[in-house]
Amino acid sequence: MTTALHLAKSDDLPKLSALVAAFHAESGIEISDEARTNGLAPLLNGIPHGAAYLLGPARAPVGYVIVSFGWSVEFGGMDGFVDELYLRPAVRGRGIATEVLLALPKALAEAGMKAIHLEVAADNATAQSLYERTGFRTRDGYRLMTRVL
Template sequence: MSTALHLAGPDDFAVLDRLVAAFHGEMNIAQDDATRAAALRPLLEGSPYGVAYLLGPARAPIGYVIVTFGWSVEFGGLDAIIDEIFIRPAIRGRGVGSDVLIALPKALADAGIRAFHLEVDRDDTTAQKLYLRAGFRARERFMLMSRRMV
């Protein structure tokens, strides 16, 4: 299987917003519509901090992936975080996730990304297996910690 990645732009807001709302509902992420829109619109308008890709057919996407960018001295420069990845439940288990995780480094190769990172639920063994097959590894000594600023 080969899943197409389509860089999302301003005209894709409505479809991306629906997909993100579905993912957030599934993951019990509480977020109001205005906050979600404020987070998505800059990515669709060319923000240097990240990109959003729609997955599958351009007219009827089956999911999305959002990648944000940062800098890591440890990894030698520009790094990327797969902030969110979502595939419609009816499509899961068909290799789409693997395709996306293989295609992303290729799509961003010219950007000089030195490392990709992602966060996974400690209890989601299915997702962990997918990420392990794609070459991601848990870090032995480190875990992601967060502090909300608002």
């Protein structure tokens, strides 16, 4: 893989937070800086429920991917959910996301993960094409549903 994936640590919080804020602004996700930090900091401090990876050079990352961990009886063990994937607009279209979405599942499978999921907007054909090229498939008869608590 030519795109470096770095497991983010606590001292990466400022870099990661800036990238997440850029993604949220681009996507219209309204969240306070405090709430964003509360969501990110535990991932960088070793919480066992997920991990954040910086993409590209460690000193000046060009994006990030966050995976949350779960458990699935149906899939026979640990599963994961790509919570967020973001690349700076200037580096899009270079195959970085494709590399990440091919390499990351392999690494997670080697660590025992049985399945990885993600969601995509129904009207985002570009992202759907990316996800399909990297092995993700819609599950017939299933639709992701959410209840905010």
